[in-house]
Amino acid sequence: MKKNKSWLDYxxxxxxxYFVLGFFNIxxxxxxxxxxxxxxxxxxxxxxxxxxxxxxxxGQLFSMLPKKFKCSTGKTAPGWLLSRYFKYGFLAFFMIxxxxxxxxxxxxxxxxxxxxxSIKLFWTFxxxxxxxxxxxNFPEWSAQFAFxxxxxxxxxxxxxxxxxxxxxxxxxxxxxxxxxxxxxxxRYKNRG
Amino acid sequence: xxxxxxxxxxxxCASCGACSxxxxxxxxxxxRGCYAAVDEKLCVGCGLCARTCPAGCIEIxxxxxxx
Numbered sequence: 001m002k003k004n005k006s007w008l009d010y011x012x013x014x015x016x017x018y019f020v021l022g023f024f025n026i027x028x029x030x031x032x033x034x035x036x037x038x039x040x041x042x043x044x045x046x047x048x049x050x051x052x053x054x055x056x057x058x059g060q061l062f063s064m065l066p067k068k069f070k071c072s073t074g075k076t077a078p079g080w081l082l083s084r085y086f087k088y089g090f091l092a093f094f095m096i097x098x099x100x101x102x103x104x105x106x107x108x109x110x111x112x113x114x115x116x117x118s119i120k121l122f123w124t125f126x127x128x129x130x131x132x133x134x135x136x137n138f139p140e141w142s143a144q145f146a147f148x149x150x151x152x153x154x155x156x157x158x159x160x161x162x163x164x165x166x167x168x169x170x171x172x173x174x175x176x177x178x179x180x181x182x183x184x185x186x187r188y189k190n191r192g
Numbered sequence: 193x194x195x196x197x198x199x200x201x202x203x204x205c206a207s208c209g210a211c212s213x214x215x216x217x218x219x220x221x222x223x224r225g226c227y228a229a230v231d232e233k234l235c236v237g238c239g240l241c242a243r244t245c246p247a248g249c250i251e252i253x254x255x256x257x258x259x
Contacts, residue, residue, distance in 0.1 A: 052207065
């Protein structure tokens with residue numbers, strides 16, 4: 001039985017558009033906040049994971065790519081990667097790194113640090129990205145946040161792509177910090 | 193007669209919804225964002241979901257039924 005496709009099934013395009021826009025103008029990285037806020041709104045007010053289930057462009061991209069290009073082994077990921085300890089640990093790590101982005105933007109805002117026009121991949125590798133910041137009429141702290149946030153989004157997408165190839169297509173979803181956070185909220189709301 | 197259906201380990205399920213997208217019978221729903229719930233009346237135990245589940249938390253069950 002072939003399922004009818006709706007426009008919601010093409011939201012993987014959003015993931016690609018997001019990275020392309022950010023490549024040319026880093027301030028578009030702010031749009032990624034949609035992917036941060038929407039899942040939380042659905043979880044807090046709806047008590048569901050509608051975002052993960054129907055809207056997440058990244059999840060769609062990870063399930064679509066292996067279908068088209070056969071680029072996934074399809075093996076189950078090792079137990080530790082699927083465990084709760086890893087999920088919650090990764091969420092904590094991710095949150096600390098997100099706080100750091102805010103802190104760095106705060107330093108630029110206060111003038112304690114100058115704007116660093118580069119992105120950091122895997123929290124380690126600095127990559128110059130100065131061409132993406134030309135709209136100088138925006139405050140520098142907002143650009144600093146955008147560089148940091150774009151780094152975070154790109155790094156997590158790359159981790160997702162790596163586990164997609166090594167294991168099953170949507171392995172990222174198991175330890176996706178947003179997914180973990182929304183599931184904690186949903187479980188809390190439906191406890192008892 | 194025996195019937196095949198799948199069972200979800202609710203503790204491991206990430207409720208990502210990959211299984212429900214794959215299910216040709218629309219037998220899987222994500223129950224309130226907590227886990228994947230299988231409608232055993234609709235499920236035919238084809239195992240498509242079990243092969244898709246990134247958490248590997250779906251297993252195929254075979255039960256003998258008295259007819």
